[in-house]
Amino acid sequence: MEDQKNHSSLSIIIPAKNEGVALNAILPRLRQILPRAEIIVVNDGSSDDTESICRAHDVVLLSHPYSVGNGAAIKSGARIAKGKILVFMDADGQHHPEDIQTLTAQLEKGYDMAVGARSRQSQATIGRSIANTIYNLLASWMVGRKIDDLTSGFRAVDAEIFRDFLYLLPNGFSYPTTITMSFFRAGYRVSYVPIHASPRHGKSHIRIVLDGLRFLTIIFKIGTLYSPLKLFLPISLGFFMLGLGYYAYTFLSFGRFTNMSGLLFTTSLLIFLIGLVSEQITMLLYRGTGKK
Known part of the structure; x- marks a missing residue:
């Protein structure tokens, strides 16, 4: 009974852009594992069947008329979510619904945010793994705490606290970087939980060089906000x-x-x-x- 009560105060937010195939597999698993949780899919201007698949699985659907960005989709979902705990996960099939309860268990222990930290084997490419290692080391130096995975989009967080930082979040792909460093700056407690991420369905929307430079810019920008x-x-x-x-x-x-x-x-x-x-x-x- 207590477990069901916790699930009813849980909102799962999934930003999606042309991820219909992956969503068709993820949404039934989410509903089976967490039947009482609120599931919100933010359709960020998809041109595939993302919208119709979401309607077929009876989830809360919020559609952007055109693509605004992953971070913008996260903010849209957080604004309408009813749960006291927000869980963010990607729509591409990399994150496993079975890991959600492991993340939320960390919040029950007193943490304000729990992040799914991917292993090296879970990184898409060697180049991505090296880049993420550099980001983690640089951000760890700035905040004075070890950051295991700065760019992970799989996390559970206290809804009230998260909304305090919405104005800081960018519209692009670097929202995890911003929210992680902001939480450390404000003195909130962050936990990292080891997870295994599966290969994504379809093609990644991240551009290695351009978004890599953008991540570095975000790290320095938040660094100036942090310390x-x-x-x-x-x-x-x-x-x-x-x-x-x-x-x-x-x-x-x-x-x-x-x-x-x-x-x-x-x-x-x-x-x-x-x-x-x-x-x-x-x-x-x-x-x-x-x-x-």
């Missing part, structure tokens, strides 16, 4: 050491202090002050979060 001094302080120290080194060289060679050394020292100070001001602004930005 600006983590970015500005090393740069400031770099300019300071350059100025100090150049001053030592000119003093030993010519016995004087040059304009270039002064410029480097001044640049170092300005970058540090910009980082300091950004840090104060960041604290104001997150002042309303961290409450539960």
Whole structure:
């Protein structure tokens, strides 16, 4: 009885774009495993039979008139979801409905978000695996906590907390990066659960080079929102050491202090002050979060 009660407060949100074949297999499994859960499919301007398949399986269907983006679909689903716990999963068949209860169990233990962390064997290509490793290391350095899978789209989260960050989420594919780093910044508890992801059905919508650069941009952008001094302080120290080194060289060679050394020292100070001001602004930005 308690298990059914928990399922009734669960909303499963699936952003979908031309994933009719995979949805035809996923939706019946979801309904069988979690019969009382609210299942929301956000049709992001699909041109296949995604919409008719969703109607046939009696799920909540929200359709965008044209493709807005994966992140936009996530936000649309989160706004209409009724459950206290939101589960996000891809529509391409990579994520297993059987793993949902493992994720939600982490929230019952006191975590605010549980993320399905894919193994190396689950990565689509070697290049994708290497890129995700770099993203994970960079983001872990910024937040000061180990991030096992920065870009995983399979996660369970407290609905009330998640909606506090909707305004930060981009419309594209990098919403997992943004929400993960934002949760750490606001002091929420994040758990990583090892999962195995199956090969996707159909062709991926992610463009390796363009979206890879976009992911890096998002990491640095959220890094400045998370802890600006983590970015500005090393740069400031770099300019300071350059100025100090150049001053030592000119003093030993010519016995004087040059304009270039002064410029480097001044640049170092300005970058540090910009980082300091950004840090104060960041604290104001997150002042309303961290409450539960």
